Amino acid sequence: MKTSTIVFSFLGILALTVGLPQTYEEQGSKVFRVLNAASVENGLEKLQHLQVNENFDFWTKPSVKVATDIFVQPERIGEFEKYMKDNGFTYSVMIEDVGKLILQERALNRQGPDMDWDNYQRYETIFNFVGQSALSHSDIASVEEIGKTTENRTMIVIKIGKPASTNRTKPAIFMDGGIHAREWISPALTTYFINQLVNNYTSYDDMLSEVDIYILPVANPDGYEFTHGTTSGARMWRKNRRPDPQCAGVDLNRNFGYEWGGPGTSPNKCSEIYKGTAAFSEPESTNIKNFIERKAAEGVNWRAYFAMHSYAQILEMLVWLPNPVHGTRYEVGSVTELLSPGAGGSDDWAKGSGIFKYSQTVEVRDTGEHGFILPPTQIKDCALETWEAIRAIAKFLAEE
Numbered sequence: 001m002k003t004s005t006i007v008f009s010f011l012g013i014l015a016l017t018v019g020l021p022q023t024y025e026e027q028g029s030k031v032f033r034v035l036n037a038a039s040v041e042n043g044l045e046k047l048q049h050l051q052v053n054e055n056f057d058f059w060t061k062p063s064v065k066v067a068t069d070i071f072v073q074p075e076r077i078g079e080f081e082k083y084m085k086d087n088g089f090t091y092s093v094m095i096e097d098v099g100k101l102i103l104q105e106r107a108l109n110r111q112g113p114d115m116d117w118d119n120y121q122r123y124e125t126i127f128n129f130v131g132q133s134a135l136s137h138s139d140i141a142s143v144e145e146i147g148k149t150t151e152n153r154t155m156i157v158i159k160i161g162k163p164a165s166t167n168r169t170k171p172a173i174f175m176d177g178g179i180h181a182r183e184w185i186s187p188a189l190t191t192y193f194i195n196q197l198v199n200n201y202t203s204y205d206d207m208l209s210e211v212d213i214y215i216l217p218v219a220n221p222d223g224y225e226f227t228h229g230t231t232s233g234a235r236m237w238r239k240n241r242r243p244d245p246q247c248a249g250v251d252l253n254r255n256f257g258y259e260w261g262g263p264g265t266s267p268n269k270c271s272e273i274y275k276g277t278a279a280f281s282e283p284e285s286t287n288i289k290n291f292i293e294r295k296a297a298e299g300v301n302w303r304a305y306f307a308m309h310s311y312a313q314i315l316e317m318l319v320w321l322p323n324p325v326h327g328t329r330y331e332v333g334s335v336t337e338l339l340s341p342g343a344g345g346s347d348d349w350a351k352g353s354g355i356f357k358y359s360q361t362v363e364v365r366d367t368g369e370h371g372f373i374l375p376p377t378q379i380k381d382c383a384l385e386t387w388e389a390i391r392a393i394a395k396f397l398a399e400e
Contacts, residue, residue: 020291026076026233027099031059033369036090038064041206046087048254051273052266057236059371060312061264061342066331069368101373109376110184111228117192117249117379120184122228123153123221126191130158130217137198140208146216146313150242153221155287160337161212161246162195162205170395171303171315172212174292174356175390176346179253179284179307181237182372185364185382190217194382203384207391210398219346220252220284224269236372238272240284250276253307254344257287258352262343275344288346296355303397305350305359306390313367315389316360328385342355362386 037043044050047062061303072080081144084091089212095101109119115129134143141160148154164170194215197204218224222241226234239249247270254265260279261267268274280286315330351359365374365382374382 026102026236027097029098029301030072031078031095031098031368032070032080032084032091033094033368034068034070034084034089034091035066037062039280040088043089046089047056050083050265052268052271054083054379055268056274057238058160060368066312067368070369071098078267089206095371098236098373101156101370105373105375115191115195117188117195118384119376120188120228120379121191123218123225126187127154127156129191129192130156133194133356134158134200136181139313140201144291146291147283149220149222149241149284151222153225154285155216155219155221155338157192157213157214157216157291158199159214160194160208162208165209169299169301170210172213172214173394174214174216174297174301174302174306174350175306175308176216176219176288177308178218178224179346180251180309181220181227182235183223183310185310185374186381187218187224188379189308189383189386190215192379193387196387199381202393205221206251206323207394207398211394213394214289214295219288223249239274240282242276242282244269246270247274250274250282252282252285252345254342255280255282256344256346256349258345258349259343264342265344273342279344285346289349292350292355300352301359302356303400305347305356307345307347307350307359307361308364309361310322310364311366311368313364313365313369314361315361315391316362328381330389362389 005127008038022060034047037047040046044062047068049062050056057071058179059071062068070080086258111119111122111125113125115121115125131143134141140162143156143158146155146157161170163364175190175193178187194217197213201208220240223239226241227237241248242250251273254273254275257279261275264273265275275295276282278290293303302382313328313330313333345361347361350356364386365378
């Protein structure tokens with residue numbers, strides 16, 4: 001495996017062009033919120049039918065416990081509203097015009113070659129930042145290439161930690177970010193955490209002496225880059241960029257091997273929750289699996305897996321934080337229990353494989369006002385409040 005010298009290799013990567021956009025028209029599209037699924041007979045099943053069989057894009061999972069947000073293109077609004085009326089659902093409009101929100105996001109976002117957390121950055125900037133962080137702090141950090149993507153981009157993991165303070169094998173945390181391309185806040189958070197650990201490491205000396213932290217900042221580089229492009233409708237892309245003459249892309253968070261093909265997945269290639277042709281059919285999910293299994297064989301003491309997602313503000317906490325930063329309230333509990341199952345996820349595989357003792361999905365800001373189009377002005381506040389939760393769990397693992 002190559003190490004942190006890969007920071008200089010990014011510009012030499014030639015990404016393949018996938019000419020199958022399968023994107024949604026954003027101008028005039030709306031996000032509807034279904035409010036009363038619990039009171040509708042077979043409400044959950046009817047929402048799942050809308051997602052799996054009718055290929056509506058659910059921004060939050062079908063649920064009878066909390067409201068469900070559904071993205072609807074202009075030409076399908078009549079169809080959606082008829083289905084709601086015929087089946088007794090009530091709903092409201094959460095986002096009146098998704099395209100308008102995206103234009104506002106673009107006006108605020110100022111990308112450049114240097115990493116910051118006032119803007120959402122491109123993959124090249126993230127890639128170079130992670131490599132340079134390891135080069136500049138080689139006493140506590142190192143980077144490994146873990147494989148190539150469908151479009152031949154390099155996936156990287158950074159390890160951050162100090163020599164153990166005792167003779168025991170340190171517990172290790174793994175975190176994946178950006179597995180769903182449109183969730184821009186996720187890579188912003190993973191890189192924020194990296195920056196905190198390497199550039200403010202004296203503040204985390206005790207933690208880094210007790211716990212090793214492995215971070216995959218972007219698990220879906222191809223999809224993430226596609227959402228930053230100029231293709232009409234690309235901002236809302238979710239899947240990887242697997243080419244296919246019918247519909248491109250596989251939902252990487254439905255492609256892991258634990259209960260692959262179960263509830264919350266689809267065999268339809270045009271679905272946002274398409275599971276792929278087989279478990280680990282995609283290079284990105286396979287790269288993650290192989291890296292984790294190889295490190296386990298080498299003696300890494302995997303304990304906790306974090307899958308960083310948006311949105312819903314849900315934490316599956318191992319510990320309780322009585323005073324949320326900025327007063328932002330998170331629901332505490334299992335994403336599967338609060339929302340609905342999504343088989344084949346990275347977090348489920350981490351736990352179900354027996355490699356990790358703890359595994360959890362973290363659904364960050366917001367609760368639907370902006371959805372996946374969280375303004376870049378909220379990056380730092382979101383990162384800080386989430387970081388406090390990660391620190392608390394790292395402390396729990398160190399003391400366990």
